[in-house]
Amino acid sequence: MKKLFGPLAIVAAALFAIAPFLIANAPYESTMLLIQKIFYFHVPSWVGMYCGLVVAAAGSLWYLFKGSKAADRYAASAAELIVVFGLNGLISGPLWARKAWGVWWQWDVKLTSALLLWLMFVAYLLVRKYGGPGSEKLAAAVAIFGAAVSPFVYVSVNIWRTMHPKTSVVPDIIKNPQGMAAPLLVSMAAFVVLFVLLLNLRVALAERQDALDELYLAHED
Protein backbone atom coordinates (compact mmCIF):
# COMPACT_ATOMS: atom_id res chain seq x y z
CA MET A 1 0.00 0.00 0.00
CA LYS A 2 2.89 2.35 0.71
CA LYS A 3 4.04 2.23 -2.88
CA LEU A 4 0.72 3.59 -4.04
CA PHE A 5 1.15 6.69 -1.92
CA GLY A 6 3.17 8.74 -4.41
CA PRO A 7 1.05 8.02 -7.49
CA LEU A 8 -2.18 8.53 -5.50
CA ALA A 9 -0.97 11.90 -4.27
CA ILE A 10 -0.16 12.97 -7.82
CA VAL A 11 -3.53 11.81 -9.16
CA ALA A 12 -5.38 13.56 -6.33
CA ALA A 13 -3.42 16.77 -6.88
CA ALA A 14 -4.14 16.67 -10.60
CA LEU A 15 -7.86 16.11 -10.11
CA PHE A 16 -8.09 18.88 -7.53
CA ALA A 17 -6.22 21.17 -9.89
CA ILE A 18 -8.63 20.53 -12.76
CA ALA A 19 -11.78 20.64 -10.68
CA PRO A 20 -11.95 24.39 -9.92
CA PHE A 21 -11.72 25.24 -13.61
CA LEU A 22 -14.51 22.86 -14.48
CA ILE A 23 -16.59 24.15 -11.60
CA ALA A 24 -16.07 27.77 -12.55
CA ASN A 25 -17.12 27.05 -16.12
CA ALA A 26 -20.17 25.01 -15.22
CA PRO A 27 -23.50 26.59 -16.10
CA TYR A 28 -25.46 28.32 -13.35
CA GLU A 29 -28.45 26.52 -11.95
CA SER A 30 -31.59 28.47 -12.68
CA THR A 31 -32.98 29.26 -9.22
CA MET A 32 -29.86 29.22 -7.10
CA LEU A 33 -27.25 30.73 -9.39
CA LEU A 34 -23.82 31.06 -7.82
CA ILE A 35 -24.39 29.39 -4.45
CA GLN A 36 -25.32 26.11 -6.09
CA LYS A 37 -21.66 25.68 -6.96
CA ILE A 38 -21.07 24.53 -3.39
CA PHE A 39 -22.74 21.35 -4.65
CA TYR A 40 -19.58 20.26 -6.46
CA PHE A 41 -17.66 19.85 -3.21
CA HIS A 42 -20.63 19.13 -0.96
CA VAL A 43 -21.92 15.96 -2.62
CA PRO A 44 -18.44 14.41 -3.09
CA SER A 45 -17.86 14.98 0.65
CA TRP A 46 -20.77 12.68 1.33
CA VAL A 47 -19.41 10.22 -1.23
CA GLY A 48 -16.13 10.24 0.69
CA MET A 49 -18.01 9.79 3.96
CA TYR A 50 -19.94 6.81 2.64
CA CYS A 51 -16.74 5.21 1.32
CA GLY A 52 -15.48 5.60 4.87
CA LEU A 53 -18.65 3.99 6.21
CA VAL A 54 -18.17 0.92 4.02
CA VAL A 55 -14.53 0.53 5.05
CA ALA A 56 -15.30 1.13 8.74
CA ALA A 57 -18.21 -1.32 8.84
CA ALA A 58 -16.39 -4.01 6.87
CA GLY A 59 -13.21 -3.53 8.90
CA SER A 60 -15.13 -3.71 12.17
CA LEU A 61 -16.90 -6.92 11.15
CA TRP A 62 -13.63 -8.46 10.03
CA TYR A 63 -11.94 -7.44 13.28
CA LEU A 64 -14.72 -8.73 15.54
CA PHE A 65 -15.22 -12.06 13.84
CA LYS A 66 -11.78 -12.86 12.48
CA GLY A 67 -9.64 -11.00 15.00
CA SER A 68 -7.66 -9.20 12.31
CA LYS A 69 -5.74 -6.29 13.84
CA ALA A 70 -5.09 -4.86 10.40
CA ALA A 71 -8.83 -4.66 9.79
CA ASP A 72 -9.23 -2.78 13.07
CA ARG A 73 -6.61 -0.25 11.96
CA TYR A 74 -8.48 0.30 8.70
CA ALA A 75 -11.76 0.69 10.56
CA ALA A 76 -10.32 3.25 12.99
CA SER A 77 -8.71 5.22 10.18
CA ALA A 78 -11.89 5.16 8.13
CA ALA A 79 -13.83 6.40 11.18
CA GLU A 80 -11.58 9.45 11.45
CA LEU A 81 -12.11 10.13 7.78
CA ILE A 82 -15.86 9.80 8.18
CA VAL A 83 -15.73 12.51 10.82
CA VAL A 84 -13.51 14.78 8.69
CA PHE A 85 -15.42 14.37 5.42
CA GLY A 86 -18.72 14.48 7.28
CA LEU A 87 -17.72 17.72 8.99
CA ASN A 88 -16.95 19.22 5.61
CA GLY A 89 -20.38 18.21 4.34
CA LEU A 90 -22.11 19.45 7.49
CA ILE A 91 -20.46 22.87 7.18
CA SER A 92 -20.92 23.32 3.44
CA GLY A 93 -24.54 22.16 3.66
CA PRO A 94 -25.81 24.90 5.99
CA LEU A 95 -23.72 27.51 4.15
CA TRP A 96 -25.56 26.52 0.99
CA ALA A 97 -28.87 26.31 2.80
CA ARG A 98 -28.52 29.80 4.28
CA LYS A 99 -28.50 31.28 0.81
CA ALA A 100 -30.80 28.84 -0.98
CA TRP A 101 -33.45 28.30 1.69
CA GLY A 102 -32.91 31.34 3.90
CA VAL A 103 -32.30 29.26 7.02
CA TRP A 104 -29.22 27.45 8.28
CA TRP A 105 -30.99 24.18 8.94
CA GLN A 106 -34.36 22.77 8.05
CA TRP A 107 -34.27 19.09 9.01
CA ASP A 108 -33.57 18.10 5.43
CA VAL A 109 -33.59 14.31 5.40
CA LYS A 110 -30.14 13.79 3.90
CA LEU A 111 -28.48 16.34 6.15
CA THR A 112 -30.21 14.97 9.25
CA SER A 113 -29.34 11.35 8.59
CA ALA A 114 -25.79 12.39 7.75
CA LEU A 115 -25.61 14.30 11.01
CA LEU A 116 -26.67 11.22 12.97
CA LEU A 117 -24.15 9.02 11.19
CA TRP A 118 -21.49 11.62 11.90
CA LEU A 119 -22.46 11.68 15.59
CA MET A 120 -22.21 7.91 15.75
CA PHE A 121 -18.67 7.99 14.45
CA VAL A 122 -17.71 10.84 16.75
CA ALA A 123 -18.93 8.47 19.46
CA TYR A 124 -16.70 5.77 17.88
CA LEU A 125 -13.66 8.02 18.23
CA LEU A 126 -14.60 8.98 21.79
CA VAL A 127 -14.92 5.33 22.74
CA ARG A 128 -11.53 4.51 21.25
CA LYS A 129 -9.93 7.38 23.09
CA TYR A 130 -11.66 7.22 26.48
CA GLY A 131 -13.02 3.72 26.61
CA GLY A 132 -10.15 2.12 28.44
CA PRO A 133 -8.91 -1.40 27.74
CA GLY A 134 -10.86 -3.41 25.23
CA SER A 135 -12.30 -0.30 23.65
CA GLU A 136 -11.37 -1.46 20.13
CA LYS A 137 -14.05 -4.14 20.25
CA LEU A 138 -16.56 -1.75 21.73
CA ALA A 139 -15.88 0.75 18.98
CA ALA A 140 -16.19 -1.98 16.37
CA ALA A 141 -19.67 -2.76 17.68
CA VAL A 142 -20.58 0.93 17.48
CA ALA A 143 -19.44 1.03 13.86
CA ILE A 144 -21.46 -2.06 12.97
CA PHE A 145 -24.61 -0.80 14.66
CA GLY A 146 -24.10 2.61 13.13
CA ALA A 147 -23.91 1.15 9.66
CA ALA A 148 -26.89 -1.14 10.30
CA VAL A 149 -29.12 1.61 11.59
CA SER A 150 -28.42 4.19 8.85
CA PRO A 151 -31.06 2.91 6.42
CA PHE A 152 -33.61 3.10 9.23
CA VAL A 153 -32.48 6.60 10.10
CA TYR A 154 -32.90 7.67 6.49
CA VAL A 155 -36.35 6.10 6.13
CA SER A 156 -37.73 7.37 9.42
CA VAL A 157 -36.35 10.89 9.02
CA ASN A 158 -37.66 10.98 5.46
CA ILE A 159 -41.19 10.06 6.49
CA TRP A 160 -40.93 12.39 9.49
CA ARG A 161 -39.85 15.16 7.16
CA THR A 162 -42.66 14.77 4.68
CA MET A 163 -44.94 16.20 7.29
CA HIS A 164 -43.12 19.46 6.68
CA PRO A 165 -42.89 21.25 3.35
CA LYS A 166 -40.43 19.58 1.07
CA THR A 167 -37.46 21.33 -0.42
CA SER A 168 -35.51 19.88 -3.28
CA VAL A 169 -32.38 21.67 -4.20
CA VAL A 170 -30.18 19.21 -6.06
CA PRO A 171 -30.66 19.52 -9.78
CA ASP A 172 -31.48 16.31 -11.54
CA ILE A 173 -28.08 15.77 -13.09
CA ILE A 174 -28.60 12.31 -14.50
CA LYS A 175 -31.60 13.19 -16.60
CA ASN A 176 -30.48 16.60 -17.70
CA PRO A 177 -26.70 17.05 -17.55
CA GLN A 178 -26.46 20.53 -19.09
CA GLY A 179 -22.73 20.57 -18.57
CA MET A 180 -22.94 19.89 -14.85
CA ALA A 181 -21.93 16.23 -15.11
CA ALA A 182 -18.26 16.79 -15.84
CA PRO A 183 -17.36 18.97 -12.83
CA LEU A 184 -19.42 16.73 -10.54
CA LEU A 185 -17.76 13.54 -11.74
CA VAL A 186 -14.29 15.03 -11.61
CA SER A 187 -14.92 16.33 -8.10
CA MET A 188 -16.26 12.96 -7.00
CA ALA A 189 -13.23 11.20 -8.45
CA ALA A 190 -10.97 13.74 -6.75
CA PHE A 191 -12.61 13.11 -3.38
CA VAL A 192 -12.50 9.34 -3.71
CA VAL A 193 -8.81 9.41 -4.56
CA LEU A 194 -8.24 11.82 -1.68
CA PHE A 195 -10.10 9.44 0.62
CA VAL A 196 -7.92 6.50 -0.42
CA LEU A 197 -4.80 8.63 -0.02
CA LEU A 198 -5.72 9.83 3.46
CA LEU A 199 -6.79 6.33 4.46
CA ASN A 200 -3.38 4.97 3.51
CA LEU A 201 -1.67 7.75 5.42
CA ARG A 202 -3.71 7.18 8.53
CA VAL A 203 -3.35 3.38 8.38
CA ALA A 204 0.42 3.84 8.12
CA LEU A 205 0.27 5.88 11.35
CA ALA A 206 -1.84 3.20 13.01
CA GLU A 207 0.67 0.52 11.97
CA ARG A 208 3.56 2.50 13.45
CA GLN A 209 1.60 2.99 16.68
CA ASP A 210 0.88 -0.72 16.96
CA ALA A 211 4.54 -1.51 16.25
CA LEU A 212 5.54 0.87 19.03
CA ASP A 213 3.09 -0.81 21.42
CA GLU A 214 4.60 -4.18 20.59
CA LEU A 215 8.07 -2.81 21.27
CA TYR A 216 6.96 -1.49 24.64
CA LEU A 217 5.47 -4.83 25.55
CA ALA A 218 8.61 -6.67 24.50
CA HIS A 219 10.74 -4.18 26.39
CA GLU A 220 8.89 -4.85 29.60
CA ASP A 221 9.71 -8.53 29.60
Next chain:
Amino acid sequence: MMRRLSIALVSMLLAAAPLLAQAPAGQSEFVPVNGLPESEKLPAAPLLVVAYAVFLVLMVFYVWTVWRRLNKVEADMRALEQRTAKGGR
Protein backbone atom coordinates in the same frame (compact mmCIF):
# COMPACT_ATOMS: atom_id res chain seq x y z
CA MET B 1 -24.43 11.92 41.99
CA MET B 2 -22.28 14.03 39.71
CA ARG B 3 -22.09 11.21 37.21
CA ARG B 4 -25.87 10.91 37.08
CA LEU B 5 -26.16 14.65 36.58
CA SER B 6 -23.66 14.54 33.78
CA ILE B 7 -25.49 11.72 32.05
CA ALA B 8 -28.79 13.51 32.36
CA LEU B 9 -27.29 16.74 31.05
CA VAL B 10 -25.64 15.12 28.03
CA SER B 11 -28.72 13.11 27.30
CA MET B 12 -31.00 16.10 27.43
CA LEU B 13 -28.75 18.10 25.16
CA LEU B 14 -28.68 15.30 22.66
CA ALA B 15 -32.38 14.67 22.91
CA ALA B 16 -33.28 18.30 22.33
CA ALA B 17 -32.77 17.84 18.63
CA PRO B 18 -36.05 16.07 17.82
CA LEU B 19 -37.93 18.69 19.80
CA LEU B 20 -36.63 21.42 17.54
CA ALA B 21 -38.52 19.96 14.64
CA GLN B 22 -40.69 23.01 14.09
CA ALA B 23 -39.73 25.09 11.04
CA PRO B 24 -38.59 28.58 12.06
CA ALA B 25 -41.28 31.25 11.99
CA GLY B 26 -39.90 33.30 9.09
CA GLN B 27 -40.36 30.84 6.28
CA SER B 28 -42.57 27.81 5.99
CA GLU B 29 -41.85 26.84 2.42
CA PHE B 30 -39.15 27.02 -0.17
CA VAL B 31 -39.26 30.48 -1.65
CA PRO B 32 -37.03 31.03 -4.66
CA VAL B 33 -34.58 33.88 -4.33
CA ASN B 34 -36.61 36.17 -6.58
CA GLY B 35 -39.57 36.00 -4.25
CA LEU B 36 -37.74 37.12 -1.10
CA PRO B 37 -37.93 40.75 0.04
CA GLU B 38 -34.80 42.80 -0.63
CA SER B 39 -33.70 42.83 2.98
CA GLU B 40 -33.28 39.06 3.02
CA LYS B 41 -31.11 38.69 -0.06
CA LEU B 42 -27.62 37.56 0.85
CA PRO B 43 -24.60 37.82 -1.34
CA ALA B 44 -23.69 34.28 -2.38
CA ALA B 45 -20.01 34.76 -3.03
CA PRO B 46 -18.78 34.97 0.60
CA LEU B 47 -20.70 31.81 1.52
CA LEU B 48 -19.26 29.97 -1.48
CA VAL B 49 -15.74 31.06 -0.73
CA VAL B 50 -16.10 30.12 2.93
CA ALA B 51 -17.37 26.67 1.96
CA TYR B 52 -14.37 25.91 -0.23
CA ALA B 53 -11.99 27.48 2.26
CA VAL B 54 -13.40 25.30 5.06
CA PHE B 55 -12.69 22.22 2.95
CA LEU B 56 -9.09 23.26 2.45
CA VAL B 57 -8.60 24.14 6.11
CA LEU B 58 -10.10 20.83 7.26
CA MET B 59 -7.90 18.76 4.98
CA VAL B 60 -4.74 20.64 5.86
CA PHE B 61 -5.57 20.42 9.56
CA TYR B 62 -6.22 16.70 9.38
CA VAL B 63 -3.01 15.94 7.49
CA TRP B 64 -1.14 18.09 10.01
CA THR B 65 -2.57 16.09 12.96
CA VAL B 66 -1.59 12.81 11.30
CA TRP B 67 1.90 14.16 10.58
CA ARG B 68 2.27 15.36 14.17
CA ARG B 69 1.21 11.99 15.59
CA LEU B 70 3.53 10.16 13.21
CA ASN B 71 6.47 12.27 14.36
CA LYS B 72 5.65 11.56 17.98
CA VAL B 73 5.49 7.81 17.37
CA GLU B 74 8.80 7.87 15.49
CA ALA B 75 10.43 9.86 18.31
CA ASP B 76 9.11 7.39 20.91
CA MET B 77 10.42 4.51 18.86
CA ARG B 78 13.88 6.00 18.58
CA ALA B 79 13.93 6.69 22.34
CA LEU B 80 12.92 3.12 23.04
CA GLU B 81 15.56 1.71 20.73
CA GLN B 82 18.21 3.83 22.37
CA ARG B 83 17.17 2.58 25.78
CA THR B 84 17.30 -1.07 24.75
CA ALA B 85 20.69 -0.49 23.10
CA LYS B 86 22.05 1.06 26.31
CA GLY B 87 20.37 -1.22 28.84
CA GLY B 88 21.21 -4.07 26.51
CA ARG B 89 20.02 -7.59 27.05
Next chain:
Amino acid sequence: MFLRTSLLVLRKDFAIEVKTLEIVMTTLFFAVACVLVFSFAFVKEGQAPPDAAPAILWIAVAFSGTLALGRTFERERYAETLRALLLAPAPRPALYVGKLLGIVVLLALDELILVPLIAFLFGAPMFVRPLLLAAFLACGTTAFAAVGTLFAAMLMRSRTRDVLLPILLYPVTVPVIICGVRGTAALLSTPPDEPTAKMWLAILFAMDVVFVTLALWTFEPLMSE
Protein backbone atom coordinates in the same frame (compact mmCIF):
# COMPACT_ATOMS: atom_id res chain seq x y z
CA MET C 1 -31.10 -24.90 26.99
CA PHE C 2 -31.00 -21.44 25.49
CA LEU C 3 -34.35 -20.35 26.81
CA ARG C 4 -33.77 -22.00 30.16
CA THR C 5 -30.53 -20.06 30.60
CA SER C 6 -32.22 -16.78 29.71
CA LEU C 7 -35.05 -17.41 32.13
CA LEU C 8 -32.58 -18.39 34.85
CA VAL C 9 -30.72 -15.11 34.38
CA LEU C 10 -34.02 -13.27 34.47
CA ARG C 11 -35.08 -15.06 37.63
CA LYS C 12 -31.75 -14.30 39.28
CA ASP C 13 -32.06 -10.60 38.54
CA PHE C 14 -35.67 -10.61 39.63
CA ALA C 15 -34.81 -12.34 42.91
CA ILE C 16 -32.11 -9.77 43.69
CA GLU C 17 -34.31 -6.87 42.71
CA VAL C 18 -37.38 -7.97 44.65
CA LYS C 19 -35.50 -7.73 47.93
CA THR C 20 -34.85 -4.01 47.79
CA LEU C 21 -36.70 -2.78 44.69
CA GLU C 22 -33.82 -0.34 44.40
CA ILE C 23 -33.59 -0.03 40.63
CA VAL C 24 -37.33 -0.14 40.06
CA MET C 25 -38.04 2.66 42.49
CA THR C 26 -35.18 4.91 41.52
CA THR C 27 -35.77 4.69 37.77
CA LEU C 28 -39.49 5.14 38.24
CA PHE C 29 -39.09 8.30 40.24
CA PHE C 30 -36.46 9.55 37.85
CA ALA C 31 -38.92 9.09 34.97
CA VAL C 32 -41.63 10.92 36.91
CA ALA C 33 -39.21 13.74 37.68
CA CYS C 34 -38.34 13.95 33.97
CA VAL C 35 -42.00 14.26 33.07
CA LEU C 36 -42.42 17.02 35.63
CA VAL C 37 -39.42 18.96 34.37
CA PHE C 38 -40.69 18.75 30.82
CA SER C 39 -44.15 19.81 31.95
CA PHE C 40 -42.78 22.94 33.55
CA ALA C 41 -40.61 23.62 30.53
CA PHE C 42 -43.30 23.22 27.91
CA VAL C 43 -46.61 24.18 29.41
CA LYS C 44 -47.48 27.77 28.61
CA GLU C 45 -50.59 29.39 30.03
CA GLY C 46 -51.78 26.04 31.21
CA GLN C 47 -51.58 24.45 27.77
CA ALA C 48 -48.96 22.06 26.52
CA PRO C 49 -47.95 22.32 22.87
CA PRO C 50 -49.64 19.73 20.64
CA ASP C 51 -47.77 16.42 20.43
CA ALA C 52 -45.94 17.19 23.66
CA ALA C 53 -47.39 14.13 25.38
CA PRO C 54 -45.90 11.40 23.14
CA ALA C 55 -42.59 13.27 22.97
CA ILE C 56 -42.33 13.47 26.74
CA LEU C 57 -43.33 9.84 27.15
CA TRP C 58 -40.59 8.55 24.88
CA ILE C 59 -37.93 10.88 26.23
CA ALA C 60 -38.76 9.78 29.78
CA VAL C 61 -38.51 6.14 28.66
CA ALA C 62 -35.15 6.80 26.98
CA PHE C 63 -33.67 8.62 29.97
CA SER C 64 -34.89 6.22 32.62
CA GLY C 65 -33.85 3.35 30.37
CA THR C 66 -30.29 4.66 30.23
CA LEU C 67 -30.27 4.95 33.98
CA ALA C 68 -31.70 1.45 34.44
CA LEU C 69 -29.08 -0.01 32.10
CA GLY C 70 -26.28 1.71 33.93
CA ARG C 71 -27.53 0.58 37.34
CA THR C 72 -28.19 -3.02 36.33
CA PHE C 73 -24.73 -3.56 34.95
CA GLU C 74 -23.13 -1.60 37.77
CA ARG C 75 -24.59 -4.21 40.08
CA GLU C 76 -23.02 -6.98 38.02
CA ARG C 77 -19.71 -5.23 37.94
CA TYR C 78 -19.67 -4.50 41.66
CA ALA C 79 -20.35 -8.07 42.64
CA GLU C 80 -18.03 -9.30 39.85
CA THR C 81 -20.69 -11.73 38.82
CA LEU C 82 -20.24 -11.17 35.12
CA ARG C 83 -17.10 -13.27 35.03
CA ALA C 84 -18.99 -16.05 36.76
CA LEU C 85 -21.77 -15.77 34.24
CA LEU C 86 -19.37 -15.88 31.33
CA LEU C 87 -17.62 -18.93 32.76
CA ALA C 88 -20.89 -20.81 33.04
CA PRO C 89 -21.38 -23.53 30.42
CA ALA C 90 -24.25 -21.65 28.88
CA PRO C 91 -24.54 -20.15 25.44
CA ARG C 92 -23.48 -16.52 25.78
CA PRO C 93 -26.25 -15.04 23.65
CA ALA C 94 -28.66 -16.60 26.16
CA LEU C 95 -27.09 -14.42 28.87
CA TYR C 96 -27.72 -11.42 26.68
CA VAL C 97 -31.36 -12.38 26.17
CA GLY C 98 -31.81 -12.88 29.91
CA LYS C 99 -30.43 -9.42 30.63
CA LEU C 100 -32.50 -7.92 27.84
CA LEU C 101 -35.70 -9.43 29.22
CA GLY C 102 -34.86 -8.03 32.64
CA ILE C 103 -34.43 -4.50 31.28
CA VAL C 104 -37.59 -4.74 29.20
CA VAL C 105 -39.64 -5.87 32.21
CA LEU C 106 -38.17 -3.04 34.30
CA LEU C 107 -39.00 -0.44 31.66
CA ALA C 108 -42.47 -1.93 31.20
CA LEU C 109 -43.12 -1.38 34.89
CA ASP C 110 -42.03 2.23 34.52
CA GLU C 111 -44.26 2.69 31.50
CA LEU C 112 -47.24 1.28 33.40
CA ILE C 113 -46.97 4.30 35.66
CA LEU C 114 -45.79 6.83 33.08
CA VAL C 115 -48.62 6.40 30.58
CA PRO C 116 -51.46 7.15 33.00
CA LEU C 117 -49.42 9.96 34.52
CA ILE C 118 -48.92 11.64 31.17
CA ALA C 119 -52.53 11.05 30.22
CA PHE C 120 -53.49 12.76 33.47
CA LEU C 121 -51.09 15.70 33.27
CA PHE C 122 -51.53 16.51 29.59
CA GLY C 123 -55.09 15.42 29.05
CA ALA C 124 -53.90 13.14 26.26
CA PRO C 125 -56.26 10.39 25.08
CA MET C 126 -53.70 7.65 25.72
CA PHE C 127 -56.19 4.84 26.11
CA VAL C 128 -58.14 5.29 22.91
CA ARG C 129 -56.24 2.47 21.19
CA PRO C 130 -54.69 0.60 24.10
CA LEU C 131 -53.52 -2.44 22.14
CA LEU C 132 -51.69 -0.41 19.53
CA LEU C 133 -50.14 1.79 22.21
CA ALA C 134 -49.00 -1.32 24.07
CA ALA C 135 -47.52 -2.68 20.84
CA PHE C 136 -45.65 0.59 20.25
CA LEU C 137 -44.29 0.63 23.76
CA ALA C 138 -43.31 -3.04 23.57
CA CYS C 139 -41.48 -2.74 20.24
CA GLY C 140 -39.87 0.57 21.04
CA THR C 141 -38.69 -0.49 24.48
CA THR C 142 -37.30 -3.75 23.09
CA ALA C 143 -35.40 -1.95 20.33
CA PHE C 144 -33.98 0.58 22.79
CA ALA C 145 -33.12 -2.10 25.33
CA ALA C 146 -31.57 -4.38 22.70
CA VAL C 147 -28.95 -1.83 21.76
CA GLY C 148 -28.66 -0.55 25.31
CA THR C 149 -28.02 -3.96 26.89
CA LEU C 150 -25.28 -4.72 24.38
CA PHE C 151 -23.55 -1.39 24.82
CA ALA C 152 -23.91 -1.37 28.61
CA ALA C 153 -22.49 -4.90 28.82
CA MET C 154 -19.53 -3.91 26.64
CA LEU C 155 -18.91 -0.73 28.57
CA MET C 156 -18.82 -2.46 31.94
CA ARG C 157 -15.05 -2.67 32.06
CA SER C 158 -14.59 0.90 30.97
CA ARG C 159 -13.87 3.74 33.39
CA THR C 160 -16.02 6.25 31.57
CA ARG C 161 -18.98 3.94 31.23
CA ASP C 162 -21.58 6.32 32.64
CA VAL C 163 -20.98 9.10 30.19
CA LEU C 164 -20.19 6.94 27.19
CA LEU C 165 -23.43 4.98 27.36
CA PRO C 166 -25.71 7.89 26.37
CA ILE C 167 -23.17 9.11 23.80
CA LEU C 168 -23.22 5.71 22.10
CA LEU C 169 -26.85 4.90 22.67
CA TYR C 170 -28.74 8.01 21.61
CA PRO C 171 -27.56 8.47 18.02
CA VAL C 172 -28.22 4.80 17.33
CA THR C 173 -31.71 4.88 18.87
CA VAL C 174 -32.89 8.11 17.23
CA PRO C 175 -34.99 6.23 14.65
CA VAL C 176 -36.62 4.33 17.53
CA ILE C 177 -37.57 7.64 19.12
CA ILE C 178 -38.82 9.07 15.84
CA CYS C 179 -41.01 6.04 15.12
CA GLY C 180 -42.24 5.88 18.70
CA VAL C 181 -43.12 9.55 18.99
CA ARG C 182 -44.66 9.91 15.52
CA GLY C 183 -46.59 6.66 15.88
CA THR C 184 -47.92 7.53 19.33
CA ALA C 185 -48.81 11.01 18.11
CA ALA C 186 -50.77 9.47 15.23
CA LEU C 187 -52.65 7.34 17.75
CA LEU C 188 -53.42 10.33 19.93
CA SER C 189 -54.76 12.54 17.16
CA THR C 190 -58.51 12.93 16.81
CA PRO C 191 -59.60 10.68 15.18
CA PRO C 192 -56.76 8.22 15.72
CA ASP C 193 -54.78 7.85 12.51
CA GLU C 194 -54.41 4.08 12.44
CA PRO C 195 -52.77 3.52 9.01
CA THR C 196 -49.96 5.97 9.83
CA ALA C 197 -49.53 4.44 13.27
CA LYS C 198 -49.34 0.95 11.78
CA MET C 199 -46.72 2.10 9.29
CA TRP C 200 -44.52 3.46 12.08
CA LEU C 201 -45.09 0.27 14.05
CA ALA C 202 -43.91 -1.80 11.10
CA ILE C 203 -40.67 0.17 10.84
CA LEU C 204 -40.19 -0.16 14.60
CA PHE C 205 -40.70 -3.90 14.45
CA ALA C 206 -38.19 -4.20 11.61
CA MET C 207 -35.70 -2.33 13.76
CA ASP C 208 -36.40 -4.71 16.63
CA VAL C 209 -35.55 -7.68 14.46
CA VAL C 210 -32.37 -6.11 13.09
CA PHE C 211 -31.10 -4.93 16.47
CA VAL C 212 -31.76 -8.14 18.38
CA THR C 213 -30.26 -10.25 15.58
CA LEU C 214 -27.14 -8.09 15.35
CA ALA C 215 -26.77 -8.03 19.13
CA LEU C 216 -27.09 -11.83 19.43
CA TRP C 217 -24.56 -12.22 16.65
CA THR C 218 -21.98 -9.83 18.08
CA PHE C 219 -22.39 -10.55 21.81
CA GLU C 220 -20.08 -13.54 21.80
CA PRO C 221 -17.03 -11.95 20.11
CA LEU C 222 -17.53 -8.76 22.11
CA MET C 223 -17.53 -10.36 25.53
CA SER C 224 -14.58 -12.64 24.96
CA GLU C 225 -11.22 -11.08 25.63
